[in-house]
Amino acid sequence: xxxxxxxxxxxxxxxxxxxxxxxxxxxxxxxxxxxxxxxxxxxxxxxxxxxxxxxxxxxxxxxxxxxxxxxxxxxxxxxxxxxxxxxxxxxxxxxxxxxxxxxxxxxxxxxxxxxxxxxxxxxxxxxxxxxxxxxxxxxxxxxxxxxxxxxxxxxxxxxxxxxxxxxxxxxxxxxxxxxxxxxxxxxxxxxxxxxxxxxxxxxxxxxxxxxxxxxxxxxxxxxxxxxxxxxxxxxxxxxxxxxxxxxxxxxxxxxxxxxxxxxxxxxxxxxxxxxxxxxxxxxxxxxxxxxxxxxxx
Amino acid sequence: xxxxxxxxxxxxxxxxxxxxxxxxxxxxxxxxxxxxxxxxxxxxxxxxxxxxxxxxxxxxxxxxxxxxxxxxxxxxxxxxxxxxxxxxxxxxxxxxxxxxxxxxxxxxxxxxxxxxxxxxxxxxxxxxxxxxxxxxxxxxxxxxxxxxxxxxxxxxxxxxxxxxxxxxxxxxxxxxxxxxxxxxxxxxxxxxxxxxxxxxxxxxxxxxxxxxxxxxxxxxxxxxxxxxxxxxxxxxxxxxxxxxxxxxxxxxxxxxxxxxxxxxxxxxxxxxxxxxxxxxxxxxxxxxxxxxxxxxxxxxxxxxxxxxxxxxxxxxxxxxxxxxxxxxxxxxxxxxxxxxxxxxxxxxxxxxxxxxxxxxxxxxxxxxxxxxxxxxxxxxxxxxxxxxxxxxxxxxxxxxxxxxxxxxxxxxxxxxxxxxxxxxxxxxxxxxxxxxxxx
Numbered sequence: 001x002x003x004x005x006x007x008x009x010x011x012x013x014x015x016x017x018x019x020x021x022x023x024x025x026x027x028x029x030x031x032x033x034x035x036x037x038x039x040x041x042x043x044x045x046x047x048x049x050x051x052x053x054x055x056x057x058x059x060x061x062x063x064x065x066x067x068x069x070x071x072x073x074x075x076x077x078x079x080x081x082x083x084x085x086x087x088x089x090x091x092x093x094x095x096x097x098x099x100x101x102x103x104x105x106x107x108x109x110x111x112x113x114x115x116x117x118x119x120x121x122x123x124x125x126x127x128x129x130x131x132x133x134x135x136x137x138x139x140x141x142x143x144x145x146x147x148x149x150x151x152x153x154x155x156x157x158x159x160x161x162x163x164x165x166x167x168x169x170x171x172x173x174x175x176x177x178x179x180x181x182x183x184x185x186x187x188x189x190x191x192x193x194x195x196x197x198x199x200x201x202x203x204x205x206x207x208x209x210x211x212x213x214x215x216x217x218x219x220x221x222x223x224x225x226x227x228x229x230x231x232x233x234x235x236x237x238x239x240x241x242x243x244x245x246x247x248x249x250x251x252x253x254x255x256x257x258x259x260x261x262x263x264x265x266x267x268x269x270x271x272x273x274x275x276x277x278x279x280x281x282x283x284x285x286x287x288x289x290x291x292x293x294x295x296x297x
Numbered sequence: 298x299x300x301x302x303x304x305x306x307x308x309x310x311x312x313x314x315x316x317x318x319x320x321x322x323x324x325x326x327x328x329x330x331x332x333x334x335x336x337x338x339x340x341x342x343x344x345x346x347x348x349x350x351x352x353x354x355x356x357x358x359x360x361x362x363x364x365x366x367x368x369x370x371x372x373x374x375x376x377x378x379x380x381x382x383x384x385x386x387x388x389x390x391x392x393x394x395x396x397x398x399x400x401x402x403x404x405x406x407x408x409x410x411x412x413x414x415x416x417x418x419x420x421x422x423x424x425x426x427x428x429x430x431x432x433x434x435x436x437x438x439x440x441x442x443x444x445x446x447x448x449x450x451x452x453x454x455x456x457x458x459x460x461x462x463x464x465x466x467x468x469x470x471x472x473x474x475x476x477x478x479x480x481x482x483x484x485x486x487x488x489x490x491x492x493x494x495x496x497x498x499x500x501x502x503x504x505x506x507x508x509x510x511x512x513x514x515x516x517x518x519x520x521x522x523x524x525x526x527x528x529x530x531x532x533x534x535x536x537x538x539x540x541x542x543x544x545x546x547x548x549x550x551x552x553x554x555x556x557x558x559x560x561x562x563x564x565x566x567x568x569x570x571x572x573x574x575x576x577x578x579x580x581x582x583x584x585x586x587x588x589x590x591x592x593x594x595x596x597x598x599x600x601x602x603x604x605x606x607x608x609x610x611x612x613x614x615x616x617x618x619x620x621x622x623x624x625x626x627x628x629x630x631x632x633x634x635x636x637x638x639x640x641x642x643x644x645x646x647x648x649x650x651x652x653x654x655x656x657x658x659x660x661x662x663x664x665x666x667x668x669x670x671x672x673x674x675x676x677x678x679x680x681x682x683x684x685x686x687x688x689x690x691x692x693x694x695x696x697x698x699x700x701x702x703x704x705x706x707x708x709x710x711x712x713x714x715x716x717x718x719x720x721x722x723x724x725x726x727x728x729x730x731x732x733x734x735x736x
Binding site: 086087146242251254257261 | 325360370573
């Protein structure tokens, strides 16, 4: 029994040459699954730990925050109160919501038609166009900061939500097009053709066939775009000052190289990530479904 | 009947009055850093608005380096997003030369310009005209643990030398009880480790550039200073010193983990505050140690409020910066927040104030240190630049940060001091060549 088990393990899960009792395969599979579960949890805990620690630190006093790390302390809301006193959280949060969802909506509106044409009516340049679109993501944003700043200054878009929405839309567009393109491409063409046979126009085809069928994919693309916009800190810090500043600017205002602000910084960060965290939890199912959408045909 | 007819009219009049009042109100955007003194300034917004009902303050608070980049982008492109900018001794002369800042001549008599400390004023002037008003100023000095020094029978002279400091550090270093001989900045950055390292190099007789703008990072003085610094921290410093900046050292020292610490004078107020520091009652202080020369052994920095030329609300902005840097403001902070919290290092009158003297026993020390720092003459041999712990040229941010990284890698032991300085020298030469200083 034991030898057989060792053999199975040694064969790294491949079918053993000699027939072995059924129970052994089962237990080895169970061990493997258990191992993977433990590994999965370990990685999840590792990734989540900084967030957990940040949340804890937010409830500490400033001196407890810099003292030797400890899980035992008397929690206080002092930092939250002080943070709210110094800056109006809701103003920043509203900006974040408007800009993140606005830019996602705009990006989807532009990306759906373009991904449709690339997926169903490809030309010989489609692949090149796709790659070229992605290449814009390879340029460090600071390289175009001054030109964009000058443009925005001249058209009066500095420190406006509209300006930030435009930048985020353009920033996320390549990724959104790419994701939608892969989702659309996995859809059998025959379905759309059948629709056309029945006399559907292109618009009807998209609205009544394509969109409902690829909804999980579109949803997860949208979610990704919202999260990317929510967390974006370069453009939001550089193109806004007071009126359109989103939560990333709010966090930045509590960081300092001089003085002790860890508890306040943590409290501010917790408040800044809370909405998107809750949003992520609520839509988790969609996300996972979308990300694996089309993986199995 | 009469009343009902009169009502809409009254409402209309009131609305018009309110509208015209709203029109007269100027909103100014103030960009500042998240340091303690600025947080206090922000908390006093209502006091200002009550005294100046026609001006409304809008705050943009950012981390120092983020703010610096943000402001530079705006001021260089004339974006006009800010009416008041918090900038330091490094930026003011450079920006003033490019015409990005509004010159602040003809200040009212009540402001009493002559009350501002001379060296701070010089640091914020270009061609003899102030281009920003000092909000707070600082130099560097040495803090030590009086109790440990007393127990070891060490008497600190009026002006300690670096050699003595090393001997004391060796004597007091006790890693088993988590008391380290000395804490110094190690975190790379032109405003972090290089601020301290530059003063050390100065006092060891070195300089960043010779009079022809040739970098001198591979000179014997630099070698000696950096070797001394690395040895000192390696042998008697806290573990992981290369990631300690001002904040980390402040935390270490206030928890009683350092016997000595050489850093900003602005830490004194925090170290003396028993709420923030466990060593408030055992604190000793001395001038920053010297080696070859006292010149440039302690730095000079001030955070100041300037008005960008692109601001559309020049008048209101000027009213605000005059208020925030006035004698009355210091008085207000002293009365409402306690006298150790007043912004230090800007006015002679602060130091003449008895209440401040009483609350801050380190006051005279700080004043002397600031007075004694001369940004125009901070090196043993003459140098072409202005600045004690920095070089007043636009290229210095990148040079200082790059050299800071190589110095930090020497501190961690990844490279030898000699290798680090050679790398630093070559990199600086390249930058200076590209910038057109060298042929």
